[in-house]
Amino acid sequence: MCNQAVGLVAAELERRGISTVAIQLLRKVAEKVRPPRALAVPFRHGFPLDKPDNPGRQHAVIEAALNVLEDRRLQPPAIVDYEPEKKKGSGDAI
Amino acid sequence: MGELSEFPLRYKLFLKGYPWRRIEPVPWAPLKKPIKDCRLAVVSSAGLVQPGQAPFDDSIRGGDYSFREIPADADVVTLMDTHRSELYDHSGLRQDPNLVFPLDRLREMEKRGRIGSLNRRHLSLMGSITAPNRLVKKTAPAAAGKLVDDDVDIALLVPV
Secondary structure, three states: OHHHHHHHHHHHHHHOOOEEEEEEOOHHHHHHHOOOEEEEOOOOOOOOOOOOOOHHHHHHHHHHHHHHHHOOOOOOOEEEEOOHHHHHHHHHHO | OOOHHHOOHHHHHHHHOOOOOOOOOOOOOOOOOOHHHOEEEEEEOEOEEOOOOOOOOOOOOOOOOOEEEEEOOOOHHHOEEOOOOOOOOOHHHHHOHHHOOOHHHHHHHHHOOOOOEEOOEEEEEEOOOOOOHHHHHHHHHHHHHHHHHOOOOEEEEEOO
């Protein structure tokens, strides 16, 4: 339900001109609800930014979300899968 | 990936027949400027509130569709989890609310110039809303209005 809730709010923000990226914990729900831009993450519910007290891991997920916003090749609705390889790379760069 | 298999059978059956609200058409606001120049707001559905704010009300049928404003200078560790769902493990976000409301991480990104600025306020929802009509018709427009008034450029949405 949380995935749907943020998707529906994201849609309204986009209608009003604000670019959004919604983290999504259930890809299947993202495919049905269709938030404009989604980053599908491989974490269990309760852990959308990976690990508590781990700034590097949290930064990596946020960085991936910002990359979704910056990717001008994407078309609505866009779902990008968070890739662990990228996560490691981004985490090391911080 | 979160999996439906994480949930109890009763809830899995509910989800199997649940009519997800399809966004149609899908709106699209292209990024207008580099993120290093953008003002960012967080919208989290983890049900966090500041001390003194009313907790989310789990007695509201279909889900509490209200939202709280969290000021940009909020101390993240003081945010309180009032999401009553027993369907997920709350231990991580109670240990570190940045896991669902990453203001500290975003402040760090602002400091090193990755994002332009953090908005003066951010929004907290409680996402267990099975009847989303009021969310769509009342909450989302009200939330969007506040962020438009603040000249927010980009929003990061975080479910739980």
